[in-house]
Amino acid sequence: MPxxxxxxxxxxxxTVREAAxxxxxxxxSLGGVSGVEVVLCPPFVSxxxxxxxxxxxxxxxxxxxxxxDDKGAFTGEVSPHMLLGLCQYVILGHSERRRDFAETDxxxxxxxxxxxxxxxxxxxxxxxxxxxRQADREEAVVSASLRASLEGVTASESxxxxxxxxxxxxxxxxxxxxxxxxxxxxxxxxxxxxFGKEKATAIPILYGGSVTPANIQELAxxxxxxxxxxxxxxxxxxxxxxxxxxxxxxxx
Ligand code: PEP
Numbered sequence: 001m002p003x004x005x006x007x008x009x010x011x012x013x014x015t016v017r018e019a020a021x022x023x024x025x026x027x028x029s030l031g032g033v034s035g036v037e038v039v040l041c042p043p044f045v046s047x048x049x050x051x052x053x054x055x056x057x058x059x060x061x062x063x064x065x066x067x068x069d070d071k072g073a074f075t076g077e078v079s080p081h082m083l084l085g086l087c088q089y090v091i092l093g094h095s096e097r098r099r100d101f102a103e104t105d106x107x108x109x110x111x112x113x114x115x116x117x118x119x120x121x122x123x124x125x126x127x128x129x130x131x132x133r134q135a136d137r138e139e140a141v142v143s144a145s146l147r148a149s150l151e152g153v154t155a156s157e158s159x160x161x162x163x164x165x166x167x168x169x170x171x172x173x174x175x176x177x178x179x180x181x182x183x184x185x186x187x188x189x190x191x192x193x194x195f196g197k198e199k200a201t202a203i204p205i206l207y208g209g210s211v212t213p214a215n216i217q218e219l220a221x222x223x224x225x226x227x228x229x230x231x232x233x234x235x236x237x238x239x240x241x242x243x244x245x246x247x248x249x250x251x252x
Contacts, residue, residue, distance in 0.1 A: 002204040004220065004227035004251050005160060006244045007039040007062060007123060008234025009091060009208075019046035023053040025237040031057045036227065036248045039089050039123075040234075044078055047086045062089030062123065065097060068110040080118040090115050091229070093125045093149055095166045105148035112149060116158055123160045123229065124149055125208065126187070130167035138165070139186055146190050156195040160204045161187055162229040168209025170231060177218040177225075180207045184224035213242035220250040 014022060019042040030038050041062035042050045051061050063086070067077040083090060092115065093108035108124070115122040126145045128138040142163070153159070163183045168175050175183075184205045191200035207219050208229030219225055227247055233239040 001251075002202050002226050003035070003037050004247050005037045005039060005204050005206060006227050006240075006247055007041060007089065007091070007162075007206065007229050008240055009041045009064060009094070009229060009231050010043060010235060011064070011096070011231060012043060013235055014042060014046060016046045016049050019043065020049045020053050022235070022237060023050040023059075026240065027054055027057045027059060029237060029241040030059060030244055033244055033248055034058075035252050036244050038244055041089070041091055047083075051086050060089060061087035062091060063087050063120075064091050064094070066090045066092065066111055066115060066120070068107070068114045080114050080120060083120060084118060087120070089121045089123055089160070091123045091125065091162075093145075095125060095127055095164060095169060099166075105145055108149045109151050109153075112159075113153060116153065116155060119158075121158045121160060123162050123206070125162045125164050125229070127164040127166050127169075127209070133165065133167065138183065142183060142186065143190060146187060147194075150194060153194070156191070156199045156203055160206065161191070162206040162208045163187055164208035164229060170210070172210050174210035174212070174215050174219075175207070177215075177222050180219055181222035181224055184222065188224050211243060213239050213246065216243045216246045217250055220247045 039060045039062045063083050092111045097103045112122045128141040132138050132141045204226040206227045206229045207225050211228040211230045
């Protein structure tokens with residue numbers, strides 16, 4: 001079983017000062033927790049400050065985005081090499097970037113391969129729309145997206161996958177633990193096909209979508225759910241701390 005991961009996606013929230021303060025609170029409340037890898041993903045402009053705040057602690061830092069090229073004329077973009085030294089993880093293929101910034105599976109695939117090549121741990125997000133679930137095609141949609149996003153990827157050691165049903169993100173309507181388990185088990189099977197069973201067993205698969213202190217216990221108890229990608233609740237130090245502590249106790 002992989003070490004569980006709880007990653008906080010702060011999205012476009014917090015000034016640099018607020019980000020440092022939140023990171024400092026979390027360092028205080030979570031610096032001593034063991035058995036769970038904690039990853040804070042602040043906005044890009046706060047990465048350096050948050051990294052400084054967490055220096056010497058076990059808490060890790062992640063970026064919310066990354067370009068696939070090393071450098072060049074890509075105004076406003078962030079290169080993988082710029083992230084090295086600032087963070088260890090990068091969220092790729094989040095549904096908000098797919099929806100609002102036209103990130104396709106093909107683009108996500110280039111980013112995943114690049115992140116792994118330079119030594120960043122990708123948290124690859126896949127998930128179906130509400131319309132897909134209503135039409136009973138969530139398994140087909142997620143399978144196609146995962147396969148395309150991982151095309152040509154041969155090494156799995158640094159990979160993290162997050163199952164994030166789009167209808168559950170920011171809505172307060174989390175998937176049931178059973179729905180989430182079914183989809184994470186599907187993802188595990190697909191990873192087995194690509195990397196072999198042993199390697200697939202070691203890949204952390206996270207659930208994301210309205211995770212709270214109230215539902216994390218049941219979610220993290222599922223055999224194929226190795227933690228969570230947390231949006232809204234990650235901005236509240238007390239709630240995020242509770243989510244991490246509960247995950248640690250469930251998995252210990
Ligand atoms: C997310 O942003 O990935 C997310 C799951 O958000 P929330 O927890 O707010 O639903």
